[in-house]
Amino acid sequence: MSLKHGLLGLLNAGPMTGYELDRSFKRSLAHFWQAQTSQIYRELTAMEEKGWLQSEEVIQTEKPNKRVYSLTEAGNEELQRWLSTPETDVAKAVVVRSAFLMRVFLAGEMPEEEVLTMLQHFKEECLKTLGSFASNREAIAHYGAAAAHEKRVKYWELTVMYGESQCRAALDWVEQAIFLLKDEKKHEAT
Amino acid sequence: MSLKHGLLGLLNAGPMTGYELDRSFKRSLAHFWQAQTSQIYRELTAMEEKGWLQSEEVIQTEKPNKRVYSLTEAGNEELQRWLSTPETDVAKAVVVRSAFLMRVFLAGEMPEEEVLTMLQHFKEECLKTLGSFASNREAIAHYGAAAAHEKRVKYWELTVMYGESQCRAALDWVEQAIFLLKDEKKHEAT
DNA sequence: TTAATCATGTAACACGTTACATGATTGC
């Protein structure tokens, strides 16, 4: 149930519309939790039903009307409850789900050139993603300048550092994997 | 749709029962794709309906009866089709979903000691997981000795290497994070 | 005039999780 709690966390900084939440989400949390716009609207409806949020419609003339959500007492308590309940499942903290690794695992059924192409493609993705972390840092610097919520910014930064370190490790791995496969091919040839 | 394709891949090595698939899965793929036993049975039923598998009931007297699944032509084609269709979604290759990082992101709403406890706990998980990769390597060595499917073993090994490198990176990160938080506290004290 | 931004959703489906049920055999 982390999407709901992510939204509670964002709303803790102040009321927002679904649209704004969607953008905040994509700017800050998307590197470890991806969510579709439609899912966010659905969760907001569900959370209001649970009493964690309240909303108010704001009529606009120049733009479409919008619905502004804010945390209730119950929502705040739920956030606190979730944060103070440590994860019991050992595996979930570290283990991730990766369709890419599934392909690697099954790569024995593919021609080797295709495997190499796949790895090369993965490498490019890693490089791109590393770049996106750099822009993330810029965004942080921008918010950090406004200060006031230094604490929040500090932890946001930590999640970005985590992403960067994972990404660098993935890059090292893929380079080594490519090397190993190529090296093997060379030996086969001789 | 990777769970289905993982199962297809395992069955490509020979017919198996749901129970055996479950154990194979947990032994080899579980470090990048976790699946509940009940989910595996459900997927098997669905895949047989799609014509990717066929099954046969084996009557046993000393043990409960079992149902042995094997790949059909269509199943094999589907596996090939999936393997040769590269992932189009850029983000999915690298981005992962992590409730732990969600907690870190929201850690500003927690007392700092709790954050430290959480990080320390995460560190222990990392260490445990690193250990489990070691046992994974032993399992590989065991299968590798039987040879015949060297290719499969090679790629299996690569997925383990990936897990290990990610895990080590996570460990480095958490140690640094703990250091940063403690250091900050010290400066506040003075 | 075309794309981007603002703004909200519904419907259907796919996939993941949890709880529960059954029952025999084997080893400690």
Next chain:
DNA sequence: GCAATCATGTAACGTGTTACATGATTAA
């Protein structure tokens, strides 16, 4: 006598994904 292994599932629920629908304003 109790836990583990073998062996298979159903039901309900929760979450994630995809496709679709609407419609105004503003900048290139």
